[in-house]
Amino acid sequence: MNLPVALVEALRQQARDAARNAYAPYSRFAVGAAVLTDKGEIYSGANIENASFGLSICAERNAIFHAVARGARKIVAVAVYTKTPQATTPCGACRQVLAEFGRDALVIC
Structure with a gap:
């Protein structure tokens, strides 16, 4: 899937903004994510840790669940942001949830 550059940048920016709200006192690894629905809506989420790990x-699931809780059923793209120089891709659990709501979704890291 090809998305307009401006839309990709908007997703990246929303993911970056979401990472500021991460609660990661144990790993110190803040992650933000933003998902684009088939209706053109963007939803974001951050990772939220708990002492019971x-x-x-994860940020990706948080963003997907945020979208689904508001009626979305089809995710067409997800952007993931971390401060690391290397791309950080979604974990297996996030990929499983993405397969449920966006099997062909574009993953932007």
Whole structure:
């Protein structure tokens, strides 16, 4: 899928902005994500950790669930932001959720 450059940049910026709201006191690894729905709506999320690590949520799933909670059912793109110089791709759990709502979604890292 090809998206207009301006839309890709908007997704990246929303992911960057979302990372500022990450709650990552244990890993110190803030992540932000933004998803684009088939209706052109953008939803964002940040990773939120918990002392019981299994109860933590990744930014990508947070953004997807944010979209789904507002009625979206089809994700066409997801942007992921971290401060690392290398791209950080979605984990397996996030990819599984993405497969449910956006099997062919463009992943922007």
